[in-house]
Amino acid sequence: MARAGRKRKAGNRQPNGQLSRPGENQQAAEMVSVGVRARVLHFGAPENQARDPNWGHTLGVLMLKGIIDKHQLAAGNAYMEQYFRYCRLKGFPPRNAKVASYAEMIAGMSSGHIPDDDTVKRAQARITDAQTAVIDSLGIQQSIPAFKALETFALNQEHPGQCTPSKAGPLRQCLNALAKHYGV
Numbered sequence: 001m002a003r004a005g006r007k008r009k010a011g012n013r014q015p016n017g018q019l020s021r022p023g024e025n026q027q028a029a030e031m032v033s034v035g036v037r038a039r040v041l042h043f044g045a046p047e048n049q050a051r052d053p054n055w056g057h058t059l060g061v062l063m064l065k066g067i068i069d070k071h072q073l074a075a076g077n078a079y080m081e082q083y084f085r086y087c088r089l090k091g092f093p094p095r096n097a098k099v100a101s102y103a104e105m106i107a108g109m110s111s112g113h114i115p116d117d118d119t120v121k122r123a124q125a126r127i128t129d130a131q132t133a134v135i136d137s138l139g140i141q142q143s144i145p146a147f148k149a150l151e152t153f154a155l156n157q158e159h160p161g162q163c164t165p166s167k168a169g170p171l172r173q174c175l176n177a178l179a180k181h182y183g184v
Contacts, residue, residue, distance in 0.1 A: 043160065058153045061160040067168050072175035074184040076154045079130055083155060086123040089115045133181035134174055146174035 012020045036050040045055040045064075054060030054073075059080075063073040135143045149171035152158045163171070178184075 058157045058160050062153065062163055062168075062171075065160065067160075067163055068172060068175060071179045071184050072172060075175050075179035075182050076150070078182045078184065079150070079178050080154050082123065082126050082130065086120075086127050089120045089123050130178060130181055134177040137177035137180065138173055142170070142173065146170040146177075150174045 009019060014020050032051070035056070036047070039045040039050040039055040040047055043055055043061050045052075045061075049055065049064070052060075052064070054064050059068065059073050059076045062068045063070060068076070131147070134146060138146055145167075149167045152167065153160070153163060153171060
């Protein structure tokens with residue numbers, strides 16, 4: 001004789017008869033696998049290395065591909081942190097969606113934070129000091145393509161495949177000057 005009512009949903013059940021829900025570990029593993037697949041598709045990361053956090057942003061990928069070294073990566077990350085923090089304090093909108101999420105993470109700021117004028121001036125002074133250090137190190141003529149390369153790959157997070165040798169040289173020079181400025 002058939003049972004009245006709705007049919008039972010298929011799936012694993014607990015001893016009391018309720019459907020078992022996926023645990024937090026399964027959900028976390030699923031989110032990580034989505035990120036790993038994106039890194040493999042977007043950046044061309046080898047599957048066995050795709051969990052490395054450097055595959056998640058452009059400067060990290062350039063470091064993994066041997067275009068820049070770890071000191072240049074640290075200098076670029078320090079500059080990005082200061083730059084995004086300054087933009088956030090001033091209330092500037094993010095450059096694009098990819099940069100917005102990375103900027104939020106790297107700046108470590110909440111959206112409800114209202115800065116005072118001194119904080120904004122200190123942030124602006126840090127950015128100006130870093131830019132002045134690059135100009136002093138490279139000269140005004142060489143610093144223009146260096147800042148353009150830094151903006152393209154660090155601040156705009158453009159695809160690392162666009163880093164041609166003509167852009168890689170100025171980028172390395174700029175990152176070397178920043179590494180010297182930051183003491184990295």
